[in-house]
Amino acid sequence: MTSSQMRSRARWLLAAAAVVALGLVAPGLLPSAAGALLGGALYTALLHTLLMAAAPRLRPWTAGAAALATSFAVETFQLTGVPETLAAHSRLARLALGTTFDPSDLLGYTLGALAAVAAHLAARRLAGGRGRQ
Numbered sequence: 001m002t003s004s005q006m007r008s009r010a011r012w013l014l015a016a017a018a019v020v021a022l023g024l025v026a027p028g029l030l031p032s033a034a035g036a037l038l039g040g041a042l043y044t045a046l047l048h049t050l051l052m053a054a055a056p057r058l059r060p061w062t063a064g065a066a067a068l069a070t071s072f073a074v075e076t077f078q079l080t081g082v083p084e085t086l087a088a089h090s091r092l093a094r095l096a097l098g099t100t101f102d103p104s105d106l107l108g109y110t111l112g113a114l115a116a117v118a119a120h121l122a123a124r125r126l127a128g129g130r131g132r133q
Helices: 003-029 032-054 060-080 082-087 091-097 104-127
Strands: none
Touching: 003 032, 032 060, 032 104, 060 082, 060 091, 060 104, 082 091
16 A cells, blocks of 8 residues: 555545544534434435545545445344344444434435535645546
């Protein structure tokens, strides 16, 4: 791995840490519905940053689409009841998988994917990396 790739991954991991920190604080400062929407958006933004840390050559829209698809899949998986059962035994499962299906979360995920892609594209432009978009 080149030093450039290592720096890129480190920046994405730093961004992921910032998203986690924001996700732990910000939703509690907002009214319940807005906090839930922001929580869903940040969940998908976190997936975007982790995907980019794992595969820095992904294009912004590809990472955003993959993060959104994963978020939708996890939300749909909640319909089975399995995540709720796992969450009863593990805080990590509760954080990663949630517990119950809520269709309004799908809006939050979509907004999070769009925001993550927009931030990714803006960062590329500011860095002068207009190449692969």
